[in-house]
Amino acid sequence: METAYEIxxxxxxxxxxxxxxxxILKAMERLNRKGIPVGCRGGGCGVCKVxxxxxxxxxxxxxxxxxxxxxxxxxxxxACRLVPESDLAVQVLGTMRKSVLAQIARTAxxxx
Amino acid sequence: xxxxxxxxxxxxSLRVLDMEAAIVHYRERLGLQEVDRxxxxxxxxxxxxxxxxxxxVLREADRPGxxxxxxxxxxxxxxxxxxAELKSFGCKVERIPANELKHxxxxxxxxxxxxxxxxLYAHKEYMGNGLGRVNPDPWPEGLKGMQAQRFDHVxxxxxxxxxxxxxxxxxxKFDLTEQVVDGELKLATFLSCSNKVHDIAxxxxxxxxKFHHASFLLGTWEEILRAADLISMHDISLDLxxxxxxxxxxRTIYFFDPSGNRNEVFCGDYTWYPDHEPxxxxxxxxxxxxxxxxxxxxxxxxxxxx
Ligand code: FES
Ligand SMILES: [Fe+2]
Numbered sequence: 001m002e003t004a005y006e007i008x009x010x011x012x013x014x015x016x017x018x019x020x021x022x023x024i025l026k027a028m029e030r031l032n033r034k035g036i037p038v039g040c041r042g043g044g045c046g047v048c049k050v051x052x053x054x055x056x057x058x059x060x061x062x063x064x065x066x067x068x069x070x071x072x073x074x075x076x077x078x079a080c081r082l083v084p085e086s087d088l089a090v091q092v093l094g095t096m097r098k099s100v101l102a103q104i105a106r107t108a109x110x111x112x
Numbered sequence: 113x114x115x116x117x118x119x120x121x122x123x124x125s126l127r128v129l130d131m132e133a134a135i136v137h138y139r140e141r142l143g144l145q146e147v148d149r150x151x152x153x154x155x156x157x158x159x160x161x162x163x164x165x166x167x168x169v170l171r172e173a174d175r176p177g178x179x180x181x182x183x184x185x186x187x188x189x190x191x192x193x194x195x196a197e198l199k200s201f202g203c204k205v206e207r208i209p210a211n212e213l214k215h216x217x218x219x220x221x222x223x224x225x226x227x228x229x230x231x232l233y234a235h236k237e238y239m240g241n242g243l244g245r246v247n248p249d250p251w252p253e254g255l256k257g258m259q260a261q262r263f264d265h266v267x268x269x270x271x272x273x274x275x276x277x278x279x280x281x282x283x284x285k286f287d288l289t290e291q292v293v294d295g296e297l298k299l300a301t302f303l304s305c306s307n308k309v310h311d312i313a314x315x316x317x318x319x320x321x322k323f324h325h326a327s328f329l330l331g332t333w334e335e336i337l338r339a340a341d342l343i344s345m346h347d348i349s350l351d352l353x354x355x356x357x358x359x360x361x362x363r364t365i366y367f368f369d370p371s372g373n374r375n376e377v378f379c380g381d382y383t384w385y386p387d388h389e390p391x392x393x394x395x396x397x398x399x400x401x402x403x404x405x406x407x408x409x410x411x412x413x414x415x416x417x418x
Pocket of ligand 1: 039043046
């Protein structure tokens, strides 16, 4: 069997397995699990931001607009760029920030 | 209604996190042709059916997004005149010497009220589409991936859509072709300087200067399906589609480059004429306006930008 690490999302206690070499957002999506917001999957949009509470991982290049050097050295990263090297516990920091358009459209439809 | 001296979006400069991965995406998957590189490490591409030397420039940076989008204008005289008019509108205009981008003439660059950088230029070297101008064949052999025909438009997110609209219609003489409104409030504006239903579009957003997507033209709905197949074949990050837009009627699919910049390939929108009146979509029907089949608000499409 190939190596897989268990990822736990602390707030919701959602658990899923991530194969060695795979990023944790992709593993979550592939198993149709929820908890971390999914955006571009390329380290660009920032919606999948997490704090790793425990475990080892490697991080691929991600947008400095969303993760500073300091944050990166403090265990913060974008889930689509984090590849586990052990079991991981993560806390979700990212949110799907609602655009003005999305907010207004939602209100307009609700008032229909 | 006016005839603009702006011809079309002629180039877009995108920032990427990893140049090698980006080159594979834009050259092998989207099917653009790599046409040059420069001393700064920027890589230049064109779509096969474009005549000018390049239309996409990639620059490696620590954050993805769009540096600027450039429009070609009819002449140097038109460029000078637009520069003067932009200044009297209140824009700060910068001149960028010829060949700062290889094969491109002098450009002017200004920031628009939504915080994006727009460029205008009158000259770019001719490369042609490889078919010649006498008795040409219909298409060249050896195209790659999705075989994008041209860089078509960008959609940008920013705050001050109203002043933007004034600038684009009054100074640059674009037409408003479609819009999304909530009462008096403009939520989205689609603008054309040509016969296309949009050459650039804006969506209202809290932050300035955000990039939503760069779009490339394909020929048919079947080619959109084929693009979808390639997206799965190469495990490219899919956003949404293949589907139909209400806005512009385009048939479309959205996906992301390896740095998280959104791309679109599309076909089959309608022809705009400058004597047409704009089409209006109301905010309560936004779901259908954007994705005509799904008819619901898509969180990712509405909120994910670089
Ligand atoms: S999904 Fe966009 S940065 Fe991870
Ligand atoms: Fe588009």
